[in-house]
Amino acid sequence: MELLVSDTRFHSGSRWLLVHAVAVFAFLYLPIAVLILYSFNGEGVGGFPPHHLTLGWYRTLFSDGPIWDSVLNSVQVAFVAMAISLTFGVPAALALERAQFPGKALFRRLVLLPLILPGIITGLSLLMLFNVAGTKLSLMTIILGHGTALISVATTEVFAGLQKLDRAQEEASLDLGANYWQTFWRITVPNLKLPIIGAALLIFTLSMDEIAVSFFLIGRDNTLPLEIWGRLRRGITPEINAVSTIIFVFSLMAIVFWYRLRVRSEGGADAGAEIVQAVEGNAI
Amino acid sequence: MRDAGDSVGRATLLSIRNVAKRFGKNVVLRDISLDVAEGEFLTILGESGSGKTTLLRIIAGFETASAGEVWMGEERLDREPPYRRRVNTVFQHYALFPHLTVEQNVAYGLRVAKRPEAEIASRVEEALAKVKMSAHAKSKPSKISGGQQQRIALARALVNRPRLLLLDEPLSALDANLRRQMQVELKSLQREVGISFIFVTHDQEEAMVMSDRIALLRSGELEQVATPREIYGRPATAYAAQFIGHTNLLKAAVREGVVHCGPLMWPTALPDGPALFSLRPENVRLATGNPVAGAVRVAGRVRHQAFHGATELIRVECGDGLVLVVRTPGSRGALDNVELEFSPSDAVLVRESPKRI
Amino acid sequence: MFSRAYKAAVTLPPLIWVTVFLLIPYLLMFCYSFWSVSASQTIVHSWTLANYSELLRVDVYWQTLLRSMWIAARVTIFSLVLGYPLAYFLSFYAGRKKDLLYQLVIIPLWVSYLVRAYAWKTILGGDGVLNTLLQYVHLTKHPLEFLLYSPFAVVLTLTHIYTPFAFLPIYAALEHIPRNLVEASHDLGATPGQTFWKVIFPLSIPGVVAGATFAFVLSLGDFLAPLLLGGPSGIMISNIVVSLFGAAYNWPLGAAISFCMLLLVVSLLFFSERLEKKWSFS
Secondary structure, three states: OOOOHHHHHHOOHHHHHHHHHHHHHHHHHHHHHHHHHHOOEOOOOOOOOOOOEOOHHHHHHHOOHHHHHHHHHHHHHHHHHHHHHHHHHHHHHHHHHHOOOOOHHHHHHHHHHHHHOOHHHHHHHHHHHHHHHOOOOOHHHHHHHHHHHHHHHHHHHHHHHHHHOOHHHHHHHHHOOOOHHHHHHHHHHHHHHHHHHHHHHHHHHHHHHOOHHHHHHOOOOOOHHHHHHHHHHHOOOHHHHHHHHHHHHHHHHHHHHHHHHHHHHHOOOOOOHHHHHHHHOOOO | OOOOOOHHHOOEEEEEEEEEEEEOOEEEEEEEEEEEEOOOEEEEEOOOOOOHHHHHHHHHOOOOOOEEEEEEOOEEOOOOOHHHOOEEEEOOOOOOOOOOOHHHHHHHHHHHOOOOHHHHHHHHHHHHHHOOOHHHOOOOHHHOOHHHHHHHHHHHHHOOOOOEEEEEOOOOOOOHHHHHHHHHHHHHHHHHHOOEEEEEEOOHHHHHHHOOEEEEEEOOEEEEEEOHHHHHHOOOEHHHHHHOOOOEEEEEEEEOOEEEEOOEEEEOOOOOEEEEEEEOHHHOEEOOOOOOOOOEEEEEEEEEEEEOOOEEEEEEEOOOOOEEEEEEEOOOOOOOEEEEEEOHHHOEEEEOOOOOO | OOOHHHHHHHHHHHHHHHHHHHHHHHHHHHHHOOOEEOOOOOEEOOOOOHHHHHHHHOHHHHHHHHHHHHHHHHHHHHHHHHHHHHHHHHHHHOHHHHHHHHHHHHHHHHOOHHHHHHHHHHHHOOOOHHHHHHHHOOOOOOOOHHHOOOHHHHHHHHHHHHHHHHHHHHHHHHHHOOHHHHHHHHHOOOOHHHHHHHHHHHHHHHHHHHHHHHHHHHHHOOOHHHHHHHOHHHOOHHHHHHHHOOOOOOHHHHHHHHHHHHHHHHHHHHHHHHHHHHOOOO
């Protein structure tokens, strides 16, 4: 219901709010716009106004071997990390929603901690684990890092989905003669399809972009963010603008897809709110 | 439809003139004109979707009318934002502020108006006493029951001494006994305070019990505006007759001074043509002994009896497709073939209500 | 309602994983903080408090921590200043466009952090977009140096990153406020401004606390923005830790700092959680 919109003739303050909102949006999108613009800039980075719009940087990008290797690495990591996060995150959500056990409160906080803890702490602590265990750093260690850090994403999304699930459906199933396992697979899981898919998408995208944890767990093979990072340390190359623009476009597609998925499942837009509330300690 | 006369000749407080409201293509209110008198208890009665809440919200200021005007005294009310109107509302789900105590809730309007603290304290105390909630002054709304919250909502509105109080189905969330109790209390409160109340409900019994006048709203138009007795005894339309209380709706035809309705016949002064009559079940009797002069008699078979405690409702099939519902006091035991009787003067001529979308 | 076997099957695997990969690593970090580094660059597993005493003694750690907290505080304040009115506008004034605008706020969150930080570098540099623009329109003659490789750049970039983070819980809290409370407030004579301060803002405080916590904690522990844009004057505590695990090879000391950060974050979380509960009324 449009509450105050019809009232705007009564309230001049709303004009300032609009100005503020526009300014904030401009601030949020400025770097992205600059990036995209300059990826086409013939003279590379910096300088204003941009001249010589060209696709040259994109062409350079496509013949850049190491970048594509790192993309492949990132994709592999993302898929396996997604599998790990879901495998452990979904049961964790079920455990938190349904079971009582000693240490549940600690478990809950541990699972959610990586969401708000700076990545450096999660990354370093895992580094120490691998050091003590004698494991060599490689893509595998990165996978374990991502998988662990992102369990919380799977847990919060599935937990929210469980809360929306009508208990009466499961009770009806039991009443009609199905046992607990049958009910779980026939009723509970199908209702969790959308939260799980949404979580998978989110985890995949976050893993592709993850840098803080990966920073400490990297072996010989780079993921895409770390490859870009390496180049950035050496100096700005305009190619980076091009690859960043491509990343942006993919992220955009991912989020639009995720969003449509959520709106379809709930008819409402709470995107990200559960994750935030989970950290507040409210939702879970 | 024009307001059918003002109540008890009192001054007009609020004047709604040709108000209409559209939401996009959806027309919710069409050409509503209604005058509310000083000190009157007016109920806007209607089903869900009739537009009654929308009308109330227009008066309160939460919606703007698509057409028409609302006047209070000599001033245009609908030009003012809600916070400048001398009108207060009791919301359907009370809308008490959860972060404030009961006392702070009631004091809200006075604080906002920057009244002196001493005045606020005494007026709040008075308001709480009037709704019998003084003991709960320091509680938070989440700690008191629904009925108690409702009283606080009332106190919070009345403490500001508005010229008009709007009540949006305030009793709908209460259980039946509490509801009846609150109906009585609200009515006496209104008498005591002396200001006009506009009460919105879908419950016709509630409307009958509390109101000085009832404005029956249907699909965005006023069907009839009259006192409870008038609206019950002389419904203007078939809808009014059926919505308020039970009735028998008789589809009849007048031919040469006689009303024909199935097996029923009685003389009339109406011109020829189709006619619709409303006959209240309590005006139909089980016939005994000789017919009263001028009464209409008809025989029939009892199809169903429903015992309602003080009365019984009996469905009788009278042949020719005519079914009459009869209300008798007490219980008559099981009945089979009966003879029914009623006076033609109890058959009220009503208009057919136009079809609405 | 569910059988014990089911509950065990569901609870044990994540419990085990989380213990191995979260709890034990944190405990290990705690242990490391009591060890030390020998001259030949190996880690000596003898227990000592030397690391912690060094942290307390040596100035640079304290100064850097305080600077980091000051940077994080500024980021938090700016994020709230930018995020709150935006959330308020979306929630109460945006009407039908609300969902679309919400998506627009979220999208930057999904664009790589690195990419966005790098973009600011492009904008703020000596011959970056902003400087050349200012010179182009003759507002300045020479490049403004303070724009890049300074705390300013770090605060600016981190504010850009974390404003959506601050926005999210505030928006959620505002959306939760029943609209009839706002109407009731108007009905009782309060203008929209009064209604905001007396009704809307108090009820949104849990969201503000959550948003502030997010922004503060995450920017406190950030090391990428300072590395890219901070220059020598913009070094933050995490950068020190990174170098201790890198070139400056002193894992135990790094672990000590990290563990302190972990404690700081956890206590901030507890504190903010209690604050939120105190201000939550439904």
